[in-house]
Amino acid sequence: MKRYLMPIVTILVLISGLTGGCSQESEQVQEPSSKDTLTPKVIEKDVEIVYDWREREVLTFYLKVGDRVEGEVSIVNEGVFYGDRFIEQRAFIGSVASLVEDPYGNIIVEARHHFPWRFAFIAYTDGEYELGVYFTAQVQDIQPSAHLKIICYEGELGTTSQFK
Numbered sequence: 001m002k003r004y005l006m007p008i009v010t011i012l013v014l015i016s017g018l019t020g021g022c023s024q025e026s027e028q029v030q031e032p033s034s035k036d037t038l039t040p041k042v043i044e045k046d047v048e049i050v051y052d053w054r055e056r057e058v059l060t061f062y063l064k065v066g067d068r069v070e071g072e073v074s075i076v077n078e079g080v081f082y083g084d085r086f087i088e089q090r091a092f093i094g095s096v097a098s099l100v101e102d103p104y105g106n107i108i109v110e111a112r113h114h115f116p117w118r119f120a121f122i123a124y125t126d127g128e129y130e131l132g133v134y135f136t137a138q139v140q141d142i143q144p145s146a147h148l149k150i151i152c153y154e155g156e157l158g159t160t161s162q163f164k
Contacts, residue, residue, distance in 0.1 A: 063123035074116035103127025
């Protein structure tokens, strides 16, 4: 009788060991980090291009150290009316500039005379940044507009980054 029990006990031990071992060892599945699941923040605004900096409209956006920004400035109108005459975009584009200022008023990126203008940078300080477009020379009686767009990827740099 002992001879018959021994193989049955051995089989039961093997089966319980296999099922117990499988349930104890769970496969390590890497959870996506919050960085992988963040949706970039998109901010857009149409503004009139003006000469006087006090009247200039800007697109403001708040950044933290390490946030990555991609932006674009494009001219909305293909041209504007000056009285009864249509002036093409090429006629005034040579006197238009765009810039991004940091929270301290420093210009960190700037472009003149070419559109669409695309740029990217990484924030080096926390605060409110501004994107603006303006005439570099006084232009009368025309009011073209520009489309300003910012895409912000929050916390793009890790805590070990050399830029922090």
